[in-house]
Amino acid sequence: xxxxxxxxxxxxAAGLLALGVFVAVVPPASGVFVPxxxxxxxxxxxxxxxxxxxxxxxVTRKVPENVAVGVPFEGALEFENDGSRKRRFxxxxxxxxxxxxxxxxxxxxxxxGAGVRVxxxxxxxxxxxxxxxxxxVLSHSPLGLWRHRRRVELDxxxxxxxxxxxxxxxxxxxxxxxxEQSGVRRKAKRGMGTSFHQLREYRxxxxxxxxDWKATARRREVISREYEEERDQRVVLLVDRGRRMxxxxxxxxxxxxxLNAALxxxxxxxxxxxxxxxxxxxxxxxxxxxxxxxxxxPKILFGVHDWQTTDxxxxxxxxxxxxxxxxxxxxxxxxxTTLRGEDSKELVRSIEALRKRHLVVVASLREPAIARLAxxxxxxxxxxxxxxxxxxxxxxxxxLAAELxxxxxxxxxxxxxxxxxxxxxxxxxxxxxxxx
Numbered sequence: 001x002x003x004x005x006x007x008x009x010x011x012x013a014a015g016l017l018a019l020g021v022f023v024a025v026v027p028p029a030s031g032v033f034v035p036x037x038x039x040x041x042x043x044x045x046x047x048x049x050x051x052x053x054x055x056x057x058x059v060t061r062k063v064p065e066n067v068a069v070g071v072p073f074e075g076a077l078e079f080e081n082d083g084s085r086k087r088r089f090x091x092x093x094x095x096x097x098x099x100x101x102x103x104x105x106x107x108x109x110x111x112x113g114a115g116v117r118v119x120x121x122x123x124x125x126x127x128x129x130x131x132x133x134x135x136x137v138l139s140h141s142p143l144g145l146w147r148h149r150r151r152v153e154l155d156x157x158x159x160x161x162x163x164x165x166x167x168x169x170x171x172x173x174x175x176x177x178x179x180e181q182s183g184v185r186r187k188a189k190r191g192m193g194t195s196f197h198q199l200r201e202y203r204x205x206x207x208x209x210x211x212d213w214k215a216t217a218r219r220r221e222v223i224s225r226e227y228e229e230e231r232d233q234r235v236v237l238l239v240d241r242g243r244r245m246x247x248x249x250x251x252x253x254x255x256x257x258x259l260n261a262a263l264x265x266x267x268x269x270x271x272x273x274x275x276x277x278x279x280x281x282x283x284x285x286x287x288x289x290x291x292x293x294x295x296x297x298p299k300i301l302f303g304v305h306d307w308q309t310t311d312x313x314x315x316x317x318x319x320x321x322x323x324x325x326x327x328x329x330x331x332x333x334x335x336x337t338t339l340r341g342e343d344s345k346e347l348v349r350s351i352e353a354l355r356k357r358h359l360v361v362v363a364s365l366r367e368p369a370i371a372r373l374a375x376x377x378x379x380x381x382x383x384x385x386x387x388x389x390x391x392x393x394x395x396x397x398x399x400l401a402a403e404l405x406x407x408x409x410x411x412x413x414x415x416x417x418x419x420x421x422x423x424x425x426x427x428x429x430x431x432x433x434x435x436x
Contacts, residue, residue: 005145068162092138096183099139163256233274243313258363261363314337337365364401
């Protein structure tokens with residue numbers, strides 16, 4: 001808390017100093033200086049001691065508990081002026097380091113005995129905790145000759161969740177039975193699934209193996225078996241949090257892209273009646289136990305909101321080992337990572353260990369900057385060297401993906417924007433085929 005003269009008082013003092021210089025040059029005007037100086041000093045003293053303008057304003061911060069990364073949200077500061085005098089002040093909100101907000105300070109006027117609300121829009125730039133600490137209030141004296149600064153400690157920590165708009169979009173399209181517009185493709189199954197549902201009359205298009213011959217003989221009409229996809233199956237997402245996943249494109253890391261894809265797949269699987277769990281590997285292992293039903297999605301969102309990349313290398317074998325311990329039942333295990341050519345030996349060994357019990361899908365994020373570099377024509381020597389390096393890098397990744405496919409592993413190797421729908425499609429395909 002502190003006081004200091006305003007620009008207005010400083011300018012007045014500068015004017016008084018200029019008058020003193022003038023009086024020194026023109027002695028007959030000396031009678032003017034003392035009254036002017038005394039008047040200014042008295043005015044400044046009265047303005048400083050005027051009651052009401054330095055009293056504490058009651059302030060409350062209003063912000064949501066949970067926000068999505070990259071999605072603007074509204075916050076507000078509410079001030080209550082309990083004094084008998086109108087208050088003028090500037091407010092400086094303590095914008096967290098990992099957020100962007102409208103310009104501060106904001107000039108505010110609060111009438112006597114009334115309140116005022118200062119609303120602003122803010123955007124969180126990274127997942128995890130978004131801490132708000134103190135804000136500053138700069139009050140102006142009635143004549144504007146003094147300023148009074150007060151720091152207000154208001155601690156809040158927002159929970160910044162992954163941007164789940166793709167999940168919401170899928171949900172809206174699913175309600176309208178328009179899955180094809182979300183980019184998620186379903187294979188036509190013609191009534192066949194993996195679990196018996198009921199007997200019904202034969203319909204055109206039913207497969208011969210659907211006919212129940214005993215029921216047909218008994219009822220003397222052709223009866224078919226109808227199947228549905230099994231429910232209560234398990235999906236485990238292994239999310240790489242190693243240093244390679246910290247690569248960013250347009251400010252979004254590969255880890256965030258991977259989490260967006262994981263969220264869409266989780267939503268689809270939960271809608272299908274399956275259970276979904278997650279493991280974050282590379283560095284400290286994080287484990288979200290399998291959840292099921294409508295309440296599962298918030299648990300996943302809250303569970304992964306503070307997952308960050310680490311400085312550790314991608315440790316596929318440790319992830320496989322822990323998954324085999326944590327998940328005893330057969331599950332669809334999805335490894336979300338970005339492949340590198342040097343991963344071949346460890347990744348193959350890890351997948352083979354997982355396949356003893358589980359169905360494995362590898363979802364790999366291509367790095368957009370390297371993909372662009374490999375595709376752009378080189379215009380000079382340095383550009384040619386960079387393009388050659390990018391092509392070699394892409395070729396080594398492609399070779400690893402091809403090796404995994406030869407071993408019977410489904411591999412999705414796409415750019416980040418394509419991964420959510422490609423991964424959801426792979427899940428639906430594997431489930432429809434009865435491989436899960």
